[in-house]
Amino acid sequence: MLLPFFEWCEATWLGQLIRDSVWAFPVIEAVHLLGLCLLGGAVLIVDLRLLGYGLRNQPIAHVARGARPWLGAGVTVMLSTGFLLFMSEAVKCYHNPSFWVKITTLPVALAFTFAVRQPMAMRDGFETSWRSRALATVSIGLWFTVAAAGRWIGFSS
Amino acid sequence: MSMLSALEWLANTPWSIALHESLYVWPFAESLHVLTLALFVGTAVMLDLRLLGAAFRSIPVSELTNRLLPWTRAGFAVMATTGVLLFYATPVTYYQSIFFRVKVVLLVAAGINVFVFHTRTMRTMATWDAQATPPRAARIAAIVSLVAWTGVVVSGRMVAYNWFACDIQPQPAWVNWASGCILPTP
DSSP states (O other): OOHHHHHHHHHHHHHHHHOOOHHHHHHHHHHHHHHHHHHHHHHHHHHHHHHHOSTTTOOOHHHHHHHHHHHHHHHHHHHHHHHHHHHHHHHHTOOOOHHHHHHHHHHHHHIIIIIIIIIHHTOOOOOOOHHHHHHHHHHHHHHHHHHHHHHHHOOOO | OOOHHHHHHTTSSSSHHHHHHHHHHHHHHHHHHHHHHHHHHHHHHHHHHHHHHHHOOSHHHOHHHTOOOHHHHHHHHHHHHHHHHHHSHHHHHHHHHHHHHHHHHHHHHHHHHHHHHHHGEEEEEEHTTTTTOEEEEHHHHHHHHHHHHHHHHHHHHHHTTOTTTTOOOOOHHHHHHTTTTOOOOO
């Protein structure tokens, strides 16, 4: 049912432009990885704090506030480069189970991070609790799934 | 024995062949190598941003160097272990890859920067620990770190592409020189 949409994506001038270039896909892929570094750092510095590790001499809210702009920047880089990579090989993605794991987990991870974890962490003080540890565990679990499934798209073709 | 013949010997050891041909071990090692970027480069970038005065400006730098760097080191240990494993799987291909060679040079540069930062710049940290924008030497260390690790990540990703491989000829003379290709004499 969705296949015609994926075929349309791949046939757009944008998809063709990237596919016709030798360098475009690898370069976008490399920037996608740099985005992973930024997003990973901004996510983990807060999750480590929620678990009671890392910057634990600072209130949780303080760490969450400091990481927020870089969390946004990381997500922006990841989404824009990820969109371009998808457009260039949408049909391959359609037939790839790892892609479906990634694309269904991603919105959950984004919603959890921005609508649940971030607002809750912004109200927390010095104490880590079962609740803060649960937030961090879910966050790490979701983002790990997105990242691992993303890497596996390249293997399971 | 030359480096190349040593690596050719290494490539023919049973474990290297097994790793190279494995269906799951190699992809798992590669995935771990890539995912650990989030921990290793991710936490390093957070420290660099703090040193530039671009993030966590009200948190003392020592809080990050004392409490975050152990995680960066743990990440590096995983990166190095999986990296050595991946190199062991195809040593000759990587040795003659121009991107791998660039990556090694940048790794050395990043390592020197870490060494200088820890032995010189950090010695005076007590005097600027709480400053929102640390002194120039610390900011330069942060920029060198960001540039070097960016280069390592990008060249590392490009190692997977064989545009400049020795067995794909003709290549410009400088590519063959930089990759250490040995061409058959006509």
